Each structure stands twice: as C-alpha cells, then as structure tokens.
Amino acid sequence: MKIATFNVNGVNGRLAVLLRWLEQARPDAVCLQELKTPQEKFPAAALEQAGYGAVWQGKKSWNGVAILARGADPVETRRGLPGDPDDAQSRYIEAAVGGVLIGCLYMPNGNPAPGPKFDYKLRWFERLTAHAAELMAAGIPAALVGDFNVMPTDLDVYKPERWVDDALFRPEVRAAFAGLTGQGWTDALRAAHPTERLYTFWDYFRNAWGRDAGLRIDHLLLSPAIAGRLTAAGVDREVRGWPKASDHAPAWIELSDVAAKRTTRARRTAVP
DNA sequence: ATGACTGATCTCATCAGA
Numbered sequence: 001m002k003i004a005t006f007n008v009n010g011v012n013g014r015l016a017v018l019l020r021w022l023e024q025a026r027p028d029a030v031c032l033q034e035l036k037t038p039q040e041k042f043p044a045a046a047l048e049q050a051g052y053g054a055v056w057q058g059k060k061s062w063n064g065v066a067i068l069a070r071g072a073d074p075v076e077t078r079r080g081l082p083g084d085p086d087d088a089q090s091r092y093i094e095a096a097v098g099g100v101l102i103g104c105l106y107m108p109n110g111n112p113a114p115g116p117k118f119d120y121k122l123r124w125f126e127r128l129t130a131h132a133a134e135l136m137a138a139g140i141p142a143a144l145v146g147d148f149n150v151m152p153t154d155l156d157v158y159k160p161e162r163w164v165d166d167a168l169f170r171p172e173v174r175a176a177f178a179g180l181t182g183q184g185w186t187d188a189l190r191a192a193h194p195t196e197r198l199y200t201f202w203d204y205f206r207n208a209w210g211r212d213a214g215l216r217i218d219h220l221l222l223s224p225a226i227a228g229r230l231t232a233a234g235v236d237r238e239v240r241g242w243p244k245a246s247d248h249a250p251a252w253i254e255l256s257d258v259a260a261k262r263t264t265r266a267r268r269t270a271v272p
Numbered sequence: 273a274t275g276a277c278t279g280a281t282c283t284c285a286t287c288a289g290a
Contacts, residue, residue: 009289010279034289036280061280062288109290149290168290203290204277215290247278247290 001098001255002026005218007033007106007147007201007248011066014246015043019050021239027252028070029097031104031145032056035064035090042066059090065104065146069097077101083127091124099258100226101135105146110167118167121149125176129183135223136183142223144185147248149217150177152187155197156216168217185221188253192233200235201248209240218251229255 004027008014011032022030030052035042039058047054053073056066057080067074074095081092091106105128110121128144135142151169154160163169181187189198199214208214222230232254240249 013279034279109288111288111290163290166290201290205290206276208277217290244278 001028001100001257002252003029003031003100003102003143003145003220003255004250004252005031005033005104005145005147005220006250007218007246009034009246009248010036011064012037012041012043014244015046017239017242017244017246019046020242021236021250022050022052022068025236025250025252026070029074029100029102030068031102032066032068033064033104033106033147034062035059035066036061037064055093055095057090057093059088063090063106065091065093065106067093067095067097067102067104069095072097074102078103081124081127081131083130084123087124092128099141100255101140101142103131103135103142103144103146105144105148107147107149109149110173113165113167113170118170121167122172122176125173125180129176129180132180132185133183136185139225140223141225143226144180144219144221146219147217148177148219150174150219151215151217152177152181152190152219155195156199158199158211158213158215163215168215181221184224186224186227186230188220188222188227188230189216189233189235189251191227191230192253198235199237199249200251202240204247218248220251220253222253226255229258231256
C-alpha cells in the first residue's frame, strides 16, 4: 500500500499537475493540503475520472484538506480536530483507507512569531497531539500525514541558522513535534533515510528550487501497528520542477501488504 | 530589514503562504 501527501497549493489551479502525478505515481491513498477552494468547487468529478474517490473539507481562498483513495471511497471518520468547536480553518480530515486510519492535516504556518498566529499554531499542535494520543491508545493502524509546517531537525533545513526564529523551526515547534513522535509515532521518511538530506518544499522566492534551498516539512507518521510494515519512502522531487508546480513536492511511503506478510510468516514456519 | 514568487479574490491591490 502506497500512501502519499501533497500540498497542492490550489487544487483547481494545480489540477493538471495533480492528475499527471497521480497517473505516474499511482498512490493508493493521498492526503492533499491547501485546496484553496470552497467545498462545492472541489474537482471531485475529475478525480473520479482518474480513478480516485475523495472526502474533503474545503474553505474559500485558504487551507482545505482532502483524502483520496484509488478505486475506493475513503470512509470518513472525522473532520476538524477536537478541542475547539469554533475553529473553522479546514485543516484536518480523517478517513479509513485500506485498513489504515489516515489523519490528513495542514498545520498552521504560525508566522510571524511571536504573535497571535504563532499562538494559534501552538494551540493547534496541542490539539493534534491530544488527538494523536487517543489514536495511539487505541492501538489501531494509523498514520498522521500532511504538511506539518515543522522542520524536525537541522538535517531538514538547507541553512538552519537562517530559520531559528521562524515559526517553522523555533524551539517550541520542534519540541512539539518531538513530543508528538515521542508518543511512539515513526517519522517514516527519516526512518527510511536516517542521514540523507530530504526536502519536500522549495520557496518560489530567490530561485530556491534551482539552489536546492529546501525544507522538509511534509511528514508521514506511522503508529506502531503499521510502522513495521514500512518498506520504502521517498519524495517525488521532479514534480517541483514541472510547469505550474506547487511549492511542495509529493512525499510517499510503501507499506507491505498484511496478507503477504502472513503468507511469508506461514511459509517460514513450514520450513524446517 | 526588505522583497523576491504564486494563487485566490467581489483584481489592476491585497492577503497569505513558509
């Protein structure tokens, strides 16, 4: 099972890029962020045509998240994080796809920091962490996937010293990320590539893509129930170089099939 | 410290993004 995340930066303006990538990458489940579309203008028909069922939470102009499933309809389990009924920013949607509960999230940017936007980010992070603890306690196969707007370590930033006062890299935010993964979640890209510089975002400014001045801010966190099934992880970097590209590239993981694993185990047992 | 670039919007200017 292949699970991917892609901050599309406008799902309608980016539809050609998204469809091209879906056809090439053929992920089984996809988390999208920054739809930048009202609920009724989400391109559900075009995605259906491409073979994907979808659930989504839109919002005019900003934010918005969706979960796609290849040849299936995601079974929605939640939209919006618990803890603030007045929060209308469309940053979280959750659905079951292929036996995995997938939480698709778009963490607030938080700049400028300090300030009210940064405070909102930290509060949102606390709500995510509280909800993640419930999923963890339930012991279910789960993945928290999306644009976390956090570089977890120096290895995830092209020039760490330039970012220490930024809302994506301030100590409070890195500590929040460490606290979340400390519950037992596996940062899949980093687990698969422990020492490699991997980026998922390159600013439109200053020729960041051309200079490879990137950030790793899109993450796939796996619960213990599925972390052992991780077989591969990567970033589809080339997508960032396509015409009309998003400023993010898709990131993905592969999980081994549960049934295949059972077969392997049975076969091993049978061999003397 | 500023602004570069991009998409969306009740567009020809502003906001938000990261």
